[in-house]
Amino acid sequence: MDLLQPIIKPYAWGSREALARLQGRVSPSPGPEAELWMGAHPAGPSVLVRDGRTRTLTDVVSEAPERELGAECVARFGSRLPFLLKVLAAEQPLSIQVHPDRRQAEAACKSQAGEGAPDGPCADDWPKPELLCALSPFEVLAGFRTREEAAAVLDGLGLADLAPVTALLTAGTDDSALTRALRTLLEWPADRQGAFVAAVVDACVVKADEPGAYADAYGAVVRMAEHHPGDLGLVASLLMRHQVVDMGQALYMPAGGLHAYVRGFGVEVMAASDNVLRAGLTSKAVNVPELLRIVDPTVRVPVVKPRTVDGNPRTEVFGCPAEEFALFRTAVTAEAVPLLPPVGPRVALCAAGEALLRGSGGEVLGLRAGASCFLPDSDRGITVEGAGILFVAGTGFQAHL
Template sequence: MDRLSNTVRPYAWGSTTAIPELLGVAPTGEPQAEMWLGAHPGAPSRLDRRTSTSVDTGARTDKGTGKGAGAGSGSGEQPLSAVIDADPEAELGAAAVRKFGPRLPFLLKLLAAGSPLSLQVHPDLAQAREGYEREERQGVPADAPHRNYKDANHKPELICALTPFDGLCGFRAPEQAADLLAGLAVDSLEPYADLLRAHPEEAALREVLTAVLTADPAEMAATVTEAAAAAGRLGGAYEPYATIAHHYPGDPGVIAAMLLNHVRLQPGEALFLGAGVPHAYLNGLGVEIMANSDNVLRCGLTPKHVDVPELLRIVRFETTEPNILRPEASGTGEEVYETPIDEFRLSRYVLAPGADPRDLTTAGPQILLCTAGAPRTNGLGLAPGGAVFVPAGETTELSGTGTIFRATVVV
């Protein structure tokens, strides 16, 4: 197996302290939003097989700008993507290559939100393929700010809380959303509340989200300002929206966010986000895993491009009760977060002192990430934030004490 060096990406919404605290290093004062573990071309993990079998401890993490990695920062290091490209079947296993192609099909992250992320939605696989092919035919440059589809893949994702974690997920029942808006006593929000009460679920949600995102920008900014002031005064259920408005003053996404369920995860709880479900992460530290894609349609809370017609085509306008996942224990000590996705499978091991070693050998590739304690994988010590890549079929034993998250595939 190979110890990984991973890039921390400094997005503006990132916490300045959460990832440094986990890694046991001093904060830089700059936001540290995501630590990427995998073979995504934007910032692939790096490894050095000449030294990876030595027994040592600690996390090796590049806290640079996250602009990608050539040969890596250390002598002999090479991107995990290049290692996989050189021999996909040896690294991923023949079954995984047949099922997903010669690429690692997931991306694992540590995600630390210090302020709200954009309100967004992801396409399903058919929508992603059609959208990507369409923009390719149109000649839209891959790095164009208005491009919606960076690749032809879907992007289901799972977030597992390491600290209390706040987010928005799926539409509230229209009547509940109407009551929330009406409670602000803002005159310009009354038509939206009336629409939510007057129409069937799908039509009500579609009409109101469309109206919010296509309203006159100056008028909507004034509405958001008034709504934010009211939310600040009322507190309670309105507190998350007052916080969102503080970070995104005048943004129509503040009103759109009030159509969604507010969710608070406790450590160990997780949330699965499938295609078409609008969502946003607000605050907290978690382990995130997703299919390896960059396809995002934004609804607001961002200075980036919002393609309203395409967004409305992708969003599923249906009431959703957030399905909070708790890990399902097995007799082997593995606790699995069950999802309907084959591209990734996330589980964890919580090793108590004196626990028997666990056999993690499997037919697919694995990334093992330590989040607490001092576990060992085949004698290789890991500190919080430390991770290893395990090629398919390699004999793997987990021992010691602490918590390990295991990312693999279903083959």
């Protein structure tokens, strides 16, 4: 069991208080802190001390992959930790984005290699599904609305410029009409974009203060416009389902699902990939053509309620089909219970209170709120006790064990 030194990502959309409070540091922090990374991702591997030596988790895994990950994990994913555990603290909206599936990512990377273009749309040949568990009410844009609802949201603004987009939605007979509507908005003529976005935002200001089914969605556009003025993503967001994920529930982001985080605090686990295609609400590079090729309008981005694990009523798992990861949550008490999952590589995070982990050989590791550790496959039979909340990320294909 290795205590981790996680990496803090200081993206501009982050909070100056949430991560500092979680880790018991002085709040507010000197600058925005957006993500806390716990894993072996090459863009921010965690650090640990083993046998008196300070190492990155990436180095530890690469030197003995079967000991650290287990033979089954290596056979499936190779010598890399297949997931990354994060804590997200979003005070400003993140980009509208989509992720490719494994087949799409592999094909794109193969094509890029053949064309000698390493800086193509895919950063690697992995998919990037994600699961976000809310530690506070988390506002999101997740998947497309139905065609009928999207048309009603746009119609509600009473703008003539939106009439052709509404016509696309109402004339369509399947969900491909949603992609055509998204294309129309994201490819709005450059010389008219500023006036168009301003008119939509102004209309949303009025509608956000009126009673109605979509007032919250209009209000979200107004708030996002403070951070991304003139961005076509503000208009495109009206095609997406606006919702607030309750504390303790999770949102699963499958491949092809259009989504954006708006604001909130939560634990996220994702496949260890950098494949992100963005369409707006960002200062980073956007790739509208590739996003439109990858996006799947039938993906609905479901809210996931945890289910209790058989034989361990204090541990819940957030079920999702990703083979790269699974997320468990245990309400830790003074009575020791087996830590789940029991096998494979695992990263544990104490989200509140404290947790005491005991290995089968008698070793003990204590975690306070905000602290995390890596548990190799070779260390099995671990129990946990204390008083707090413990999240554990493991591999999805081993989650049933």
